[in-house]
Amino acid sequence: MSFTFTIIDDTDDAFLDTIKPIYDLLYENGVLITKTVWVYPPRDEPSSGDSLQNPEYLKFIQDIQAKGFEIGLHNVGSGDYTRDEILEGLEEYREKLGGYPDIHINHSYNKDSIYGGHKRFNFPFNKIVKMLYPQYAKNFEGEIRKSQYFWGDEHKKIIKFSRNHEFGGINTLKYDPRTPYIDPKRSEFCNLWFSSTFAPNQWVFNELINETTIDQLERENGTCIVFTHLGYFMRDGQIDPGFKSTIEYLGRKKGNYKPVSDVLNDIIEKRVTEGKPRAPKLRSLVKARMELQHLMTRVKFRWMTKLDDYAFKDLKKEMFDEKD
Numbered sequence: 001m002s003f004t005f006t007i008i009d010d011t012d013d014a015f016l017d018t019i020k021p022i023y024d025l026l027y028e029n030g031v032l033i034t035k036t037v038w039v040y041p042p043r044d045e046p047s048s049g050d051s052l053q054n055p056e057y058l059k060f061i062q063d064i065q066a067k068g069f070e071i072g073l074h075n076v077g078s079g080d081y082t083r084d085e086i087l088e089g090l091e092e093y094r095e096k097l098g099g100y101p102d103i104h105i106n107h108s109y110n111k112d113s114i115y116g117g118h119k120r121f122n123f124p125f126n127k128i129v130k131m132l133y134p135q136y137a138k139n140f141e142g143e144i145r146k147s148q149y150f151w152g153d154e155h156k157k158i159i160k161f162s163r164n165h166e167f168g169g170i171n172t173l174k175y176d177p178r179t180p181y182i183d184p185k186r187s188e189f190c191n192l193w194f195s196s197t198f199a200p201n202q203w204v205f206n207e208l209i210n211e212t213t214i215d216q217l218e219r220e221n222g223t224c225i226v227f228t229h230l231g232y233f234m235r236d237g238q239i240d241p242g243f244k245s246t247i248e249y250l251g252r253k254k255g256n257y258k259p260v261s262d263v264l265n266d267i268i269e270k271r272v273t274e275g276k277p278r279a280p281k282l283r284s285l286v287k288a289r290m291e292l293q294h295l296m297t298r299v300k301f302r303w304m305t306k307l308d309d310y311a312f313k314d315l316k317k318e319m320f321d322e323k324d
């Protein structure tokens with residue numbers, strides 16, 4: 001029996017000195033994942049983290065890329081970026097990392113996000129999401145042609161995979177066997193969408209990803225794509241012990257560990273060899289079910305287990321509202 005495990009790492013709060021030990025740990029255990037980056041330093045408060053402008057950090061990113069980790073984009077920076085800045089940022093990304101990213105994930109409240117926030121949801125869930133997250137009152141305009149934040153055309157040309165719905169269990173594909181899929185309502189500026197397991201911080205990560213659930217993933221021959229912020233995982237010079245022992249457990253298990261785009265491309269290839277379409281078009285009813293599950297996951301971690309970033313931020317005062 002085998003299983004697939006990968007992480008999509010949101011770059012929030014990732015500084016060279018706190019993120020390098022985590023990638024060293026992953027590398028030592030053969031767990032190759034996808035790290036997103038910012039081209040520019042954050043321009044909004046209280047976001048923080050290194051960007052490709054820091055030469056030492058850039059060297060680290062190039063080094064992990066050479067080791068087999070995938071690098072993806074998390075908007076060109078934290079804050080609002082205009083089209084010209086984004087296009088320049090993408091060129092700088094290409095020059096520094098040898099090519100454009102295959103994967104992009106939206107960062108929290110950037111106006112230039114593509115189908116950001118509530119826009120990932122259809123009616124009526126989009127209205128509910130807007131109520132749950134008042135910050136989404138600010139509009140997202142990355143896919144609005146007349147906006148100065150528009151870059152949807154370039155996004156469609158460059159980016160193959162975009163992140164959407166999140167679920168509260170380790171076997172991501174059990175919740176969404178159609179990943180990666182086409183969302184006909186969001187196809188003008190996006191290509192393929194993928195789902196992930198919702199683990200925004202180490203509290204949720206350790207709850208959902210541990211020896212017991214990894215054994216379960218293996219029994220199910222499952223695929224786990226975890227969304228998290230590894231930039232949070234080091235405190236006082238120490239990697240979170242739960243995370244550390246889980247990664248070491250994965251290292252001993254010898255599962256299938258590849259970056260997110262490789263995992264998704266393997267799924268596509270398997271479909272093609274089986275004579276199926278590369279990616280299914282998502283029907284509204286299926287999307288509605290995933291939207292409901294996504295919302296229930298958010299509600300569970302916000303109000304029931306209180307492990308999500310709303311609670312987590314109380315631990316670290318400078319930490320912001322729930323971030324993507």
Ligand SMILES: [Zn+2]
Pocket residue numbers: 010011012074106107108323324
């Ligand atoms: Zn983010």
